[in-house]
Amino acid sequence: MKNEEETLDPSDWTEVRELAHRMVEDAVRHLDELRERHVWQPIPEDVRARFRTPLPTDPRPLGDVYEELRTNMLPYAMGNIHPRFWGWYMGSGNFTGALGDFLAAIDGSNLGGGSTAAAMIDMQVIDWFKEMMEFPSTASGTLTSGGSVANLLAHTITRNMMAGVDVRAEGILGLARPLRFYASDQVHSCHQKALETLGLGARSLRMVPSDERQRIDLSALEAAIAEDRAAGLAPVCVIGTAGTTNTGATDDLRALAAICRREGLRFHVDGCIGAFLKIAPENRALVAGIELADSIALDPHKWLHTPFEAGCVLVRDAERHFETFEMHGEYLQLQTRGMIAGKFLADYGLELSRGFKALKIWMSLKENGAAKPGV
Numbered sequence: 146m147k148n149e150e151e152t153l154d155p156s157d158w159t160e161v162r163e164l165a166h167r168m169v170e171d172a173v174r175h176l177d178e179l180r181e182r183h184v185w186q187p188i189p190e191d192v193r194a195r196f197r198t199p200l201p202t203d204p205r206p207l208g209d210v211y212e213e214l215r216t217n218m219l220p221y222a223m224g225n226i227h228p229r230f231w232g233w234y235m236g237s238g239n240f241t242g243a244l245g246d247f248l249a250a251i252d253g254s255n256l257g258g259g260s261t262a263a264a265m266i267d268m269q270v271i272d273w274f275k276e277m278m279e280f281p282s283t284a285s286g287t288l289t290s291g292g293s294v295a296n297l298l299a300h301t302i303t304r305n306m307m308a309g310v311d312v313r314a315e316g317i318l319g320l321a322r323p324l325r326f327y328a329s330d331q332v333h334s335c336h337q338k339a340l341e342t343l344g345l346g347a348r349s350l351r352m353v354p355s356d357e358r359q360r361i362d363l364s365a366l367e368a369a370i371a372e373d374r375a376a377g378l379a380p381v382c383v384i385g386t387a388g389t390t391n392t393g394a395t396d397d398l399r400a401l402a403a404i405c406r407r408e409g410l411r412f413h414v415d416g417c418i419g420a421f422l423k424i425a426p427e428n429r430a431l432v433a434g435i436e437l438a439d440s441i442a443l444d445p446h447k448w449l450h451t452p453f454e455a456g457c458v459l460v461r462d463a464e465r466h467f468e469t470f471e472m473h474g475e476y477l478q479l480q481t482r483g484m485i486a487g488k489f490l491a492d493y494g495l496e497l498s499r500g501f502k503a504l505k506i507w508m509s510l511k512e513n514g515a516a517k518p519g520v
């Protein structure tokens with residue numbers, strides 16, 4: 146038909162509805178039979194070859210495309226959703242979260258900003274995380290792809306606040322003295338990557354020895370700060386870890402908060418693994434003091450088992466957070482009415498277009514409740 150408009154919509158909604166129902170049936174069976182399967186298996190060469198074919202130019206029925214994925218993708222997953230996956234520290238997803246991802250795509254909103262229910266859900270999830278961490282309601286936060294970006298955002302705020310010059314205008318060449326961040330030798334490698342990315346260099350992260358319980362040695366930390374000050378460097382931040390990747394150790398967060406207050410440093414907590422212990426009645430004492438941080442990185446895709454990706458950074462001083470990332474092209478002026486009215490979520494991070502990853506977290510938290518007992 147000549148006059149028919151080109152579209153990405155299905156040509157037959159009845160057919161696609163049936164196929165979608167089949168995908169849901171298969172997905173439920175896939176999870177139901179998970180325990181019967183291998184945790185992981187190598188991808189045979191003929192299957193690999195299926196993923197090396199050139200760009201498709203001609204159309205194929207969606208049912209065929211799905212069949213190809215069903216046989217060639219689903220059996221060759223990482224295995225982290227399997228109960229017998231013991232590798233690293235990783236979340237295992239959850240079915241509600243998968244439905245959330247689907248519904249988020251159906252809603253289709255761009256979470257860069259806007260007067261949408263999606264944006265309200267995004268902001269509510271941040272508020273809930275603040276509540277969980279006992280952060281003040283005036284704090285800010287943003288959902289990120291994961292902990293690496295959450296930590297990067299926190300360190301960017303610290304760099305800009307502590308540089309002594311307007312880093313946004315002058316860049317790091319304007320720094321009077323090299324900045325120093327402190328963390329234990331158990332700290333996650335993403336911090337070095339973040340500081341390299343920020344132009345501060347790997348040497349700006351001073352690793353302090355850990356004690357016999359893999360926690361940062363407090364007297365070694367104080368000595369390092371004093372030594373660096375005497376050498377003309379600028380100590381700016383202590384990174385405490387709540388749950389190290391190597392052993393799950395948690396630094397003495399209260400003691401670190403006190404040192405930071407005394408020394409005039411910012412206190413950041415990498416809680417990518419352990420922050421959510423804060424809602425575990427019997428074990429919350431393990432992360433006591435996390436509520437004293439200036440910023441916290443946490444990873445819903447780890448101990449909340451949100452399907453990948455979902456990270457988060459919370460920042461005590463919302464104003465400094467906003468000042469670090471706010472940016473408004475002429476096409477993005479803040480408005481007081483209409484679809485674009487209100488807070489611009491993109492002013493709190495690096496991404497302008499943002500996905501609706503809040504929904505999978507929101508649905509699961511509503512469904513389970515924060516008081517859900519552990520097993």
Ligand SMILES: *Cc1c(COP(=O)(O)O)cnc(C)c1O
Nearest residue numbers: 291292293333335390417418444
């Ligand atoms: C996983 C992890 C990170 C990095 O987070 P991603 O979500 O993988 O980017 C940072 N710090 C700690 C302690 C972690 O366990």
